[in-house]
Amino acid sequence: QIQLQQSGPGLVRPSQTLSLTCAISGDSISTYNVAWNWLRQSPSRGLEWLGRAYYRSKWSNDYAVSVKSRITINPDTSKNQVSLQLNSVTPEDTAVYYCAKGEHTAFTIWGQGTMVTVSS
Amino acid sequence: QSALTQPASVSGSPGQSITISCTGTSSDVGSYNLVSWYQQNAGKAPKLIIYEVTNRPSGVSNRFSGSKSGNTASLTISGLQAEDEADYYCCSYAGITTWVFGGGTKLTVL
Numbered sequence: 001q002i003q004l005q006q007s008g009p010g011l012v013r014p015s016q017t018l019s020l021t022c023a024i025s026g027d028s029i030s031t032y033n034v035a036w037n038w039l040r041q042s043p044s045r046g047l048e049w050l051g052r053a054y055y056r057s058k059w060s061n062d063y064a065v066s067v068k069s070r071i072t073i074n075p076d077t078s079k080n081q082v083s084l085q086l087n088s089v090t091p092e093d094t095a096v097y098y099c100a101k102g103e104h105t106a107f108t109i110w111g112q113g114t115m116v117t118v119s120s
Numbered sequence: 121q122s123a124l125t126q127p128a129s130v131s132g133s134p135g136q137s138i139t140i141s142c143t144g145t146s147s148d149v150g151s152y153n154l155v156s157w158y159q160q161n162a163g164k165a166p167k168l169i170i171y172e173v174t175n176r177p178s179g180v181s182n183r184f185s186g187s188k189s190g191n192t193a194s195l196t197i198s199g200l201q202a203e204d205e206a207d208y209y210c211c212s213y214a215g216i217t218t219w220v221f222g223g224g225t226k227l228t229v230l
Contacts, residue, residue, distance in 0.1 A: 047166070047209055047221040062217040098165055105213050106156035106171035113165050 002026035004099050004111035012093075012118050018086040022099030022111050029080050030055045035102035036082040038073060041113075042095035052102060053082055089118045123148065123220035124210055131228040137198040140225045142210030143191060148220055150191040154213035157186060157195045160224075161206045170195060197227070205229045 008020035022036070029036060035054035041047045051063035053073045063071050072085040086093060097114050100107035125143040132138040142149065142157075149155055155173045158166035168177055170186040173193060183198045193212070197204055210222040 046223050047211070049219040049221070064218055104171045104175070105152075105154040106168055106211070107158070107166070108168050108171075108177065110165035110167070 002101065002109050004101065004109060006097070006099055006111040006114045008114055008116075010115055010117060012089055012116060013120055014090055014118055015088055018084070018089050018093065018097075018116055018118075020084045020097055020099075020114055020116070021081055022083070023079070023081040024101075025080075027101070029075050029077055029082060032056065033103070036073070036075065037100045037102045037107060038082075038084045038097065039100060039107070040093075040095035040097045044092075045095070048095075050084070050086075054102075091118050094118045123214070124212060124222035126208075126210060126222035126225045128223070129226045129228065131230055132197075132200045133230045134200055134202065136200050137196060138200060138227065140195045140197075140208055140210075140227070142193040142195070142212075142222050144193075144212055144220070145191055148191075148212040148214040149188065149193050151215065152213045153188065155186065155188060155193040156211045157184075157193075158209045158211065159206045160209065166209060200229055202229050 003025045005023045012018045035052040037052040038050045051073050053075050070087045074083050094117050099111040101109040153173045157170040159169050160166040169180050169184050173188045174186045185196045187194050208225045214220045
């Protein structure tokens, strides 16, 4: 049974970097034909896809235009986990952040979610 | 404002059928048979219930079905049950490696 376990701080100061980790169990992060995504959900922005990492002979990334200049999603194959870094955060980045496995161009398995508040 | 338009709320009585619409554009829903639907209970992560417009993941009740016509996708829940009360979100691939979501529909089982 595949499970995604998220971890990371729930409070980030404005202009700092938001960092979250998603540990994958029951599956390999390097599996072909899947992608490891980060999404977020807030009352003001709804559900929003942020980006993904995937392995097709080498690791690649795709990012949403809205965050492309500030986001990095990195796989850690030694720990079978994927991380999210979002730089220069503002209160607009306050949201519940989710990692999710991507298959069939859908998000098949989700992490439990992490509420991140950006505030001084 | 979300990219895909859903009704804010729908309701139905146990045993009835309801349909939730999801309207996009020719750049997303209309261009790709890559619409998915998610069920979200309060305080929980979304759960995939339909992918590629009509397909159900293993373990999802056959009371859930999806369809698409032009720029509008639909989720139908038949034989409504109290446990179906939740928020429902549609999602579509929108090209150039991006996905867009609807604003969500709150389903109330009367």
